[in-house]
Amino acid sequence: MTGSLIQNIHHYCIGLSYLCAFLLETARLLWPAKGWRITGLGFGAAGLFAHTAYLLVQQPSPAVPYGSVLMLAWVLAIFYFYGTVHFANVDRSAKWSDAFRQARPGAAWAVFVLPVVIGLVALSRVLLTAAPDHAAFNFAGWASGDRFWGAIHGLLILFASGGVSVGFLASMMYLIQARRLRRKVAPATVVPLLSLERLETMNRRAINIAFPMLTAGLLVGTLLIPHGPSLSDNWLSVKVLSTTGLWLVFLVLLYLRYGAHVPARRLALFSVVAFSLLLVALVASHPFALGDAK
Amino acid sequence: MNLRAIGCNVASAAVELRERLAFNPDKTQKALTELNARFTAEAVILDTCNRVEIYVSRQDTVAPLHIPLMAEFLAEVHGVPAAEIVPHLYEHADAGAAKHLFRVASGLDSVVVGEGQIAGQVKDAYEAALKTTATGPLLNTLFPAAIRVSKRVRSETGIALGHVSVPSAAVDFVRQVFDTFADKTVLVIGAGEMGRLTLKHLAELEPAAILVTNRSPENAANVAQECGGQVIPWQQLDDALVRADIVLSTTGAPEPIVTRRRFDEKVRRRRAGRTLVIFDIAVPRDFDPAIHDGEVSVFNVDDLAREADRCLGERKRHLPAAEAIVEAEVTKFVGDWNTRANGPVIGQLLSEADKLRESLLVPLLAQMNGKLTDKEKADIEKAFRLFQGRLLHGPIAALNEASRDGHGGLREALRKLFGLKG
Structure with a gap:
């Protein structure tokens, strides 16, 4: 019974759970009341459970766009869950245990992260509908030869993508917070955000972690290209070009931060550009098939 | 009660x-x-x-x-x-x-x-x-x-x-920018009264260092002594501005002491893009407002006053919810207290009723001695108890209900009606 229930989990179940969590979180910020937050987190947890179950049961390959987008959404869903609990109090001096009892809002974390998660789940569904003959990840065959390196490549790119997405979300929040301060708008209680310093640190760490992973992922991918079906197609594919573009943007970002000491606001704008490139790279068809992918 | x-x-x-x-x-x-x-x-x-x-x-x-x-x-x-x-x-x-x-x-x-x-x-x-x-x-x-x-x-x-006074409102702004203060430097320029009050609130954030500068070295030394800060010569103001993360300016200068040009030429470039928050609470202002941009935030006394007003307004928005909690707690407290106060009255009422029942039952059974079986005696006793219970059930239930609703008057009425003491 439970097994068949899990088999029947679809994108809709995942997306709707996250959507409910998002709506409850938004309601909490607009009309502070007891219970909104914990209920929202409950829906978020249900969505994360369904999401995890789907990935475990359907085992979509990270080599196909729908699979990689869905996995990225999963990484960000974990990020949502962690952030909602960890930043339950904007005021760090407040007791954490009070956070879920307070009618006062904690950081408006979910309202930034969940739309991206929901968007990625929806995008994954669209990609699946567009190319229904998707491949499943073959756990048995991944450990041998090219397939092993293909899987390593896929995982490195996935985690780098997670880093870019976290950097993007931190940057969006940073830009809004910086805009508030620039316009001398009072610290908002309706949509409370973390401090500029915290958001900037988050962005910096995300990029610092994502860049080596992306570099390694690209290197592995480059070595795999000669083994692909058509050499010229692979080198000039949108996926390769956009991923290389993303890597270059990263390089520029790191130079601007550590070499040119560019203000954090401009770095945040670059992070948004990097995320846009990431989306292009993810949606584009993947050249490094794991062998069992189409 | x-x-x-x-x-x-x-x-x-x-x-x-x-x-x-x-x-x-x-x-x-x-x-x-x-x-x-x-x-x-x-x-x-x-x-x-x-x-x-x-x-x-x-x-x-x-x-x-x-x-x-x-x-x-x-x-x-x-x-x-x-x-x-x-x-x-x-x-x-x-x-x-x-x-x-x-x-x-x-x-x-x-x-x-x-x-x-x-x-x-x-x-x-x-x-x-x-x-x-x-x-x-x-x-x-x-x-x-x-x-x-x-x-x-x-x-x-x-x-x-939030903070509802002008000096403390600075803390709300600074918390929007910085997360930790153990590695931050506060620079105090001048020694105005409002500045000292604001500094008191900023000092509670426990910054790494407080630098104090003033045209008058004596005044600087006084402020530094009050807040445990370090005096910086007035001539080194630009260097201090490069070091600082938070600036509190409160001089009595008739015109800005830091112009946009001076800041851009001598401070901004050397700060390497680090964020700076300036609280310019002097009137006339000490910092050219044009310095305010994405990296450097300049807040004047009006900005702080606006924030204090906003916080007060925000607090007032929560008044109905707070009053509702108080109201519910009062009802609960009064109900609990009255119920607790009913205990002795109910105890005395039951005891008096028991005495009355015994005073009627004992002579009656003695009078009918030999004419009744043990079962009949037990039935009579049971009937008396049942009558007593049913008679008192109404008043006791009404008393408890009235107490839960916060009315203690019925307890006094019961005392008088049944002639209870204490």
């Missing part, structure tokens, strides 16, 4: 009178002992800069204490004519007194709504009375409840959110 809250506050009495009615620890102790002895009353005296209030409770069967008597008592303690005191006193009775205390402890009756100091003062007042053994069953229940209600109101509503 025979509870009274009698006193005056900032709304009912001028500071001159409140000063004359103020208690010190010694006077408080003597007054509490006297209230106990003279009126056989439990008492707590709450004395803050905004209010002087006496909470007194007596047995239900004796007359409550009212304003004239308490005015005379205060007159005697402080040597102020009672006639001067009476017009400024207010009185809250029973549930009203409990509600008043809950509101006071929650900061709903304070000049600055939601201020947190009052909860501690209520606690201190209660502990002082407890030490003098001036409290009894009612106040020993009421004051801990008030402290609990105060915590609930603060944690479940936004009544205590």
